[in-house]
Amino acid sequence: MGIIILEDTSDDKEGMTMGKRFEKYYGKSFRRFLKIINPIKKLFISTDCEVHKFNNLHGLQLLKRYNYEDEYDLFHDYLDDINEGSVWADQDFRSIAHFYNPNIERGLFGHSHSLAVTKDYYDKALKLWQEGNRSKSMFYLGACVHIIQDLTISQHVQIRLLNKHRQYENYVKYTHDLVKEYIATKPPIMLDSPENYIRYNAKRAIRIEKKVKDIPSTKLRYYNKTLYTLPLAQRTTAGCYLLFLKDLKKVGAIHP
Structure with a gap:
């Protein structure tokens, strides 16, 4: 030897x-x-999250469009709670954890990342529903889908805080309800965990950025980018809604 x-x-x-x-x-x-x-x-800064509310609503509309009538009715009853959770997710600097790079599996240096926080919110939503606190459950589901939506934006994935992020956010804020193509028409994207929605959107965000980065006009680049990001946010939100009910059925907290 x-x-x-x-x-x-x-x-x-x-x-x-x-x-x-x-x-x-x-x-x-x-x-x-x-x-x-x-x-x-x-x-100085208002976190009204109008774009997230827009995505929550149109994610819900996708359920109706694709004949998830019962699911649509249930979530429609709690849309205000979902929206409240989405707004809360951005308050008091909670958004510092809304970053995740799938290549290095990290968020901002020194902080938790989207994968961990999204799972935490989702698990809280499941637990609260089983305890009978449905409004609070939907509140945390709203916080969960907020982060899933954030990860469609490349700055949340490439972890570049000052890379014209505010400029792009302002573009989306002022145009999201003016362009009909920003509303998803394709079916909900079905995955098997909230973490996989984070990974999926993060990888797509990188691809989207590569597609549009060479467009010289800033407005045209933002327009084309948003043609991808907003429908993606809505389709993955709709998928997460359905996943949530599926997981509740598994534990007998809701009946088929």
Whole structure:
């Protein structure tokens, strides 16, 4: 038997440990800073989430369009709760966790990422429904689909906070209800977990950005980008609605 020389990786391990400690410290420090400036931020920035409400509604309309009549009726009764959850998801800097790069499986440095937070909201929604608190359940489902919708935007995937993100958001905010092609007509996208909706949209967002990045006109580039992103957001939202009911049926919390 030959001699096996074990490489001493203690320095590497120590470096990794130090790196994780720094990331954790950085994340905590940054969140403390956000808590301090949050009251000031509220004076200047309104998080009314009109685009998310638009996507929630048209995701719901897709259920009706594709003959999910009972499912449509149920979610329609709770649309206000879903919208409240979608608005809440962006308040108090919760959006700092609305980032996820599927290639490196990370979000913003020092913070949780979309995959983990979306699963947390979804699991809370399931638990609350089983406990009989349906309005609060739909509130958390609204928070869940908010993040699923966010991940159709490349800046949430490439994790570039200042890469003209606000400029594009403003374009969508002011045009989302003016272009009929921004409303999805294709069927809901069916996947088997909220995490897979995050992964799916994140990968699609990267492809969409590659398709439109060479269009020289900013307005035309944003227009073409939104032709992909808004219908995708609505179709995956509709799919998540149906997945939620499917998972409730599995545990006997709702009857077929």
